[in-house]
Amino acid sequence: MATVVDRKHPFKTSLSSKFLWLGLFAYLAYAFSTLDIGWNRFVLGLDQGARLVDRLFPPNFARWELLLSDLIESLQIAIIASVLGIVISLFVGLMAARNLMPNAISIPVRVFIALCRTFHPVIIAILFVKAVGFGAMAGILTLTVASIGFVAKLFAEAIEEISFKQVEAIRATGAGFISTIVFAVIPQVFSRFIGFSIYQLDSNLRNSTMIGIVGAGGLGGTLFSAFQRFDYDFVTAILMAIIALILVGEALSNLVRRIFQ
Amino acid sequence: MKADTLKTPMSNSELTPKWERFTLGERTARYMVYLVIIMSFLASLRTVEIIPEFLLDAPEQMADLFSRMWPMDFASYPTTIHGAMLDTLHIATLGTLLSLILAIPLALMNARNIVKSPWLNWIAKFFLVASRSVNSLVWALLFVAVFGPGVLAGVLAVALRSVGFVGKLFSEALEEVNMGSVEAIRATGASFTSVLIKAYWPQAKPAFFSILLFRWDINVRESAVLGLVGAGGIGVVLNNAMNLFQWPKVAMVLTTIFIVVLLIEYIVVQVRKRLM
Numbered sequence: 095m096a097t098v099v100d101r102k103h104p105f106k107t108s109l110s111s112k113f114l115w116l117g118l119f120a121y122l123a124y125a126f127s128t129l130d131i132g133w134n135r136f137v138l139g140l141d142q143g144a145r146l147v148d149r150l151f152p153p154n155f156a157r158w159e160l161l162l163s164d165l166i167e168s169l170q171i172a173i174i175a176s177v178l179g180i181v182i183s184l185f186v187g188l189m190a191a192r193n194l195m196p197n198a199i200s201i202p203v204r205v206f207i208a209l210c211r212t213f214h215p216v217i218i219a220i221l222f223v224k225a226v227g228f229g230a231m232a233g234i235l236t237l238t239v240a241s242i243g244f245v246a247k248l249f250a251e252a253i254e255e256i257s258f259k260q261v262e263a264i265r266a267t268g269a270g271f272i273s274t275i276v277f278a279v280i281p282q283v284f285s286r287f288i289g290f291s292i293y294q295l296d297s298n299l300r301n302s303t304m305i306g307i308v309g310a311g312g313l314g315g316t317l318f319s320a321f322q323r324f325d326y327d328f329v330t331a332i333l334m335a336i337i338a339l340i341l342v343g344e345a346l347s348n349l350v351r352r353i354f355q
Numbered sequence: 356m357k358a359d360t361l362k363t364p365m366s367n368s369e370l371t372p373k374w375e376r377f378t379l380g381e382r383t384a385r386y387m388v389y390l391v392i393i394m395s396f397l398a399s400l401r402t403v404e405i406i407p408e409f410l411l412d413a414p415e416q417m418a419d420l421f422s423r424m425w426p427m428d429f430a431s432y433p434t435t436i437h438g439a440m441l442d443t444l445h446i447a448t449l450g451t452l453l454s455l456i457l458a459i460p461l462a463l464m465n466a467r468n469i470v471k472s473p474w475l476n477w478i479a480k481f482f483l484v485a486s487r488s489v490n491s492l493v494w495a496l497l498f499v500a501v502f503g504p505g506v507l508a509g510v511l512a513v514a515l516r517s518v519g520f521v522g523k524l525f526s527e528a529l530e531e532v533n534m535g536s537v538e539a540i541r542a543t544g545a546s547f548t549s550v551l552i553k554a555y556w557p558q559a560k561p562a563f564f565s566i567l568l569f570r571w572d573i574n575v576r577e578s579a580v581l582g583l584v585g586a587g588g589i590g591v592v593l594n595n596a597m598n599l600f601q602w603p604k605v606a607m608v609l610t611t612i613f614i615v616v617l618l619i620e621y622i623v624v625q626v627r628k629r630l631m
Contacts, residue, residue, distance in 0.1 A: 122452060125445035139502035146501055170399035177396045212616050216492070216580040217609065220597065225417045227409040234403075304490045307583065311404075314492075318584070321496050337488050353384045 146326065153334055154327035160316060165335055168312035171233040172302040176295045178234070179241025184287070186242055187249030188275065194253065207250070210243030215301050219310040230311035237298045237305070244297070248290045252283045288354045292347045299343040303336045424606035431604050435592055436611055442506055443588035444615070446581070447574040450513025451521075451567065457514065458522035465522065466529040468537075469555065479522075487519030491577045495586040509586035513574050521570050528562035529555055564630050572623045579612050 155161070189195055190203040218239050222232040256279060264278040306314025313332060320328045377385070464470050464479035494515050498508035537554040545553065582590020589608060596604040 122448065125449055128441075128445060136502070136507070139507070142503075143501040146497075167403070170403040173392075173395050173399045174403065177392065212613055213609075214576050214580045216583065217593075217612070221420070224420050225413045227406065227412075229406065229409075230403050231405045231410060300490060304492055307492060317493070318496070321500065321584075326500075333489070333493065336493075340488050350388055353381070353388055 149324075149326040150330045152327065153330035154325075155331050157328060158331075161313075161331060161335055164306075164313045164316050165339060167230055168302040168306075168314075168339070169299075171230050171237060171305075171312050172295070172298040175234045175237030175302070176241060176291070176298045179238040179298075180245055180291045180294065182238070183242050183245035183249055186246040187253065187287075188279075190246060190250035191253035192250075193256075193258070194275075194279070204250075207243060207246050210239050211247060212243075215240045215305055216308055219305040219308045223309045228309040228311075233302060233305050233310035233312055236310055237301060240301065241294050241298060245287075245290045245294050249283065249287055252286045252290075253279060256282045285354060289351070292350055296340075296343055296347050300340055303339065420602070423602035426603065427606045427610060428601070428603035429607065431607055432611070436589065436604075436608055439582075439589045439592045440611055440615060443578045443582075443590070444575065446506060446509040446513055446578040446586075446588050447571060450510045450578065451517060451571045451574050453510060453514035454517035454521055454570070455567065457518045458525060461518065461522040462526040462529060463551070465526040468530055468532070468534065469551075479526075483519045483522045483526075485519070486515055486517075487523070489516070491516035491581065492584055495581045495584050499585045504585035504587070504591075506587035509578055509581045509588055512581055512586055513578055516577070517570050517574060520573075521566055524566045525559070525563055528559045528566070532558040561630060565627060568623045568627055568630075572619055575619045576616055579616075 186203060186207065190200050190207055192200050195203075215236050219232060219236040222235045226232050226235065260282065261274060261278040264274050269277065303313040303317075306312040306316065307318045309315060313336060317329065317332045317336075320326075320332060461479045461482055464475050465483060467476055470476060470479075491512050495508055495512035498511045502508050502511070532555055536558070537550060540550050540554040578588055578590075580590050582588045582592070583594050585591065589612060593605060593608045596602075596608060
């Protein structure tokens with residue numbers, strides 16, 4: 095029996111995937127209709143936007159002392175949180191690796207890492223602000239938790255991908271557990287660990303300028319209050335400071351990455 | 356002496372230099388990095404403003420917080436939280452969609468194997484970097500100032516933050532395509548759009564959907580907090596509940612966010628498995 099070949103559509107999309115697309119479009123249309131996004135509002139907003147841009151410039155650096163002290167606080171939060179988070183991740187990541195640890199250890203540690211990752215830093219910051227009060231300490235704890243969630247997860251995954259031959263070779267010499275980790279596991283994953291750490295330092299720097307919105311120290315608090323007081327020219331100055339900080343951070347992390355390559 | 360008898364004019368160790376993993380320069384550079392990190396860490400630790408009394412108080416405060424949160428306010432879920440959570444999901448989805456509309460032209464313009472002009476590449480790169488450098492909360496603050504509090508500000512904030520991310524990764528995927536098939540299609544005399552659709556798109560398609568899913572996942576998490584600055588969604592409910600010290604309701608909101616984020620992650624993993 096000769097099968098009919100549809101020459102026009104050699105790779106026909108299946109019926110189920112068509113329905114999936116249809117469902118997706120229906121959902122998008124529904125989502126759009128439920129949200130109160132009128133064209134009028136958009137046009138009205140554009141007018142308002144022009145006025146806002148007008149008030150954003152020129153940036154006002156009159157309160158540069160406040161700006162500088164906040165900037166330094168953001169930097170301090172980012173550095174302390176990154177160092178703490180990365181050092182803790184080193185151990186947590188090792189404990190979460192399923193090829194080195196029994197399930198009794200790795201499963202609870204993995205749940206802990208997942209918990210650290212699930213919440214946005216701002217939500218974690220809210221809890222820590224309640225626990226340790228306003229200020230830099232809450233920021234440090236928040237970003238430490240965020241760092242553990244990211245670095246420990248990726249580090250554990252990197253460890254799970256290592257070649258086990260070296261581990262066996264080192265074990266065969268009669269080395270203990272610590273020696274096996276230090277001489278067989280760490281050398282295989284160290285460069286990737288450095289990579290994750292640099293990335294996290296960069297992202298902590300960005301987030302440290304943000305968590306101040308809920309009172310956890312750094313530039314964010316000043317930014318938020320400047321917005322609420324319609325102090326828009328100061329807002330521009332703060333934003334420029336943040337962007338400068340991020341650019342410097344990016345340049346430094348590129349330098350470190352090149353050194354460790 | 357014994358050492359004299361052993362000494363030969365050309366010992367083996369002199370011929371082959373001692374093996375070293377890194378050169379002296381590399382090692383010095385590394386130690387400098389460690390040194391700088393430790394010094395900046397110590398300097399930060401000494402100067403940062405921490406009130407020790409607050410820190411000692413922390414466990415008590417935490418216990419107090421959780422005791423106030425329990426039992427959770429389940430009754431508030433159907434009345435306020437459910438609708439706000441749906442709004443958050445809509446914000447994330449529509450924001451991702453809108454970011455796509457902006458990101459695709461920029462990604463094409465940024466890909467050096469599609470647009471040959473370095474000037475256009477740089478312009479695209481500038482927009483992508485600018486979008487990524489500004490946190491979505493700052494975008495939200497700006498859009499709340501422009502369009503007023505509400506969902507529209509949230510959608511635009513999510514979209515503008517995502518443009519840089521999606522655009523950068525998509526243009527990297529485009530730059531990695533195999534140019535052989537591009538040249539083959541070009542040799543048939545195909546127009547620019549045909550080359551894009553028939554040569555670039557099929558190769559970049561898996562990467563495109565995986566980037567999109569990844570960003571959607573991130574956007575759901577981010578849009579949950581945008582409401583704290585007034586950009587709609589569950590964050591508004593969270594903010595109001597916190598300002599009124601309704602801790603049982605706060606606990607309910609946090610639990611809802613937790614469950615939704617886990618669900619979204621599960622869905623993304625499943626869809627990605629099908630796509631790959």
